Amino acid sequence: MIHYHGTPIGGTLTDKARFLVGRHALVPFPRQDDMGIVAEACQSFVFDNGAFTVWRRGGQLDTEGYYRWVDDWYRHPGFDWALIPDVIDGDEEANDALLRDWPAHLPGVPVWHLHESIERLERLASEWRTVAFGSSGQWRNPGTEAWWQRMRTAMAAVCDDQGRPRCRLHGLRMLDPQIFSLLPFASADSTNAAVNGGSVSRFGMYVPPTAGQRAEVIASRIESHNSAGAWVPSNQIELSI
Incomplete structure (x- = not known):
């Protein structure tokens, strides 16, 4: 799977370059x-x-500004795709309208929010090459038991009888090995390394001296794990007991 690390990264320009070289990044429009x-x-x-x-x-x-920004960059050889604008706690009609407004020539990925219907997830999976999963509503916190119950329902709908997803799946804010290692994600993202690189308490008595080095340690630990090759509900159930 691809591990996308959210930017911006703290530290000096040298720290940023050292951290980002050879990695995969997620760049937010506001930053x-x-x-x-x-x-x-x-x-x-x-x-x-x-x-x-x-x-x-x-x-x-x-x-409109976001469309222009994506249009400026999508020809770059390192560009993979852009998340299509969405309303996190909006209704399905509002989010479907944003999908219709998306410029057809731009590589885009729609978001299915966990509070939306399973029918919408199935429709998106049949129409798009990649679908992103976004935690929302009563399932806004990834990793809780309620969240896993909702994900079990979603995986049952989007995977075949062998646990293979019908399209590529991306996990928003799900770059946690305890989450993505149990799901057949093609990719996931988080700002864990960028945010927690500044946290000294996270490392105990052996603390890397700079925020950039701490971010490097966090990212390397994440990248040592891969996603599941297929959805196997029993694996997740056993882990949660």
Whole structure:
């Protein structure tokens, strides 16, 4: 699977370059600080429209500005895809309308929110090459038992009888080995390394001296794990007991 690390990365320009070289990055529309380094140093990158930040803080997403930004970059050889704008806790009609507005020539990935219907997930999986899973509503916190119950239902709908997904799956804010190692994800993302690289307490008495080095340790630990080759419900159930 591909491990996309959210940017911006803390530290000096040297720290950022050292961390990002050879890795995969997710760049959010509201924080394009590291875009130049990402384009030069990363194996590949994806774009996040910033809807999660808008949802948390209030405000309105500049969809036209986002379209222009994606249009400027999608020809870059490292560009994989961009998340299509969405309303995190919006209804299905609103999110389907945003899918219809997406410029057809841009490589886009729709988001299925866990509070939305399973029927919408099945439809997206039949129409798109990749579908992103976004935690929302009563299932906004990945990894809880309620969240896993919802994911079991979703996996049953989107996978065949051998546990193989009908399209490529991406986990938003799911770059946790305890989550993605149990799911047949093609990719996942998080800002874990960027955010927690600044946390000294996380490392106990043996603390790497700089935020960049701490982020490197976190990312390397994450990347040592792979996603599941297929959905096997019993594996997750046994782990949660």
